[in-house]
Structures are given as structure tokens and as C-alpha cells.
Amino acid sequence: MRVLGASAFSDWLSAYGAAWAEKDVDAMTALFTLGGRFQPDPHAPPIRGRDDIATHWRGEFDKQINPAFAADVWFAYEATGLAHWRAELVRVPEYDTLRLDGAMRALFDLEGGAPLCKRLELWPVQTVASEF
Numbered sequence: 001m002r003v004l005g006a007s008a009f010s011d012w013l014s015a016y017g018a019a020w021a022e023k024d025v026d027a028m029t030a031l032f033t034l035g036g037r038f039q040p041d042p043h044a045p046p047i048r049g050r051d052d053i054a055t056h057w058r059g060e061f062d063k064q065i066n067p068a069f070a071a072d073v074w075f076a077y078e079a080t081g082l083a084h085w086r087a088e089l090v091r092v093p094e095y096d097t098l099r100l101d102g103a104m105r106a107l108f109d110l111e112g113g114a115p116l117c118k119r120l121e122l123w124p125v126q127t128v129a130s131e132f
Contacts, residue, residue: 009081017069065090
């Protein structure tokens with residue numbers, strides 16, 4: 001049985017961050033299984049499936065300028081990864097800088113080549129850093 005190591009989880013987080021920074025919907029959705037679930041906020045229902053995840057990110061990317069993402073692996077064991085993550089972006093149409101800081105839990109399918117996320121849950125805290 002394959003297990004998720006810290007290195008593989010870190011690589012996945014780097015790909016997630018690159019897809020976000022490049023606002024690349026295809027790269028973002030390719031990180032998930034076909035039936036993957038994404039929950040960007042613990043108070044909202046999960047977004048299910050690559051098509052709906054793509055729709056979500058397309059809408060988010062349309063409202064962002066210069067997004068940046070970073071993460072630190074806290075834990076990677078069996079098929080689960082926990083991380084601390086941070087993002088910063090300019091939000092439109094407000095044109096203010098939004099900072100996000102939070103935790104994430106990711107559950108992976110490890111059967112194929114690179115790990116694909118089956119479920120990603122985010123717990124973000126948002127602050128507005130500045131206004132133009």
C-alpha cells in the first residue's frame with residue numbers, strides 16, 4: 001500500500017499554489033479526482049466533481065489579481081495531509097488586498113501516478129490588508 005509522504009504532499013501543495021498563482025483552471029482541477037470534493041469554507045457545502053470545482057475556480061480567478069500562495073506541511077500520513085497555508089491577492093472590483101491564512105486537510109487517492117486529491121477542506125481566516 002502506498003502512503004502519502006511529506007515530500008509528495010509538498011509537491012502537490014506546490015502544484016496547487018502554482019495553479020492558483022497562474023489562475024489556471026485546468027491545472028487546478030487536474031489535481032483532483034473526477035469525483036473530488038472541495039470545501040473552501042467550513043460553513044459552506046462541499047463543491048463536488050471536477051466540473052463544479054472548475055466553475056468555482058473560474059469564478060474566483062475572475063475576481064483576483066496577482067494571487068500568491070504558500071503552504072507548510074504539518075502532517076502527511078497514509079492518504080491524509082494537513083498543512084498551514086497563506087494566500088494574498090488583490091480582490092476586484094474592490095481593489096483591496098486580501099490576505100488569507102488558514103489550515104487545510106487533504107485526502108488523497110494514491111493508486112495512480114501522482115497523488116490526486118479526493119477531498120480538500122480549507123479553514124481560512126480573511127483580512128483586508130489595504131485599500132487603494
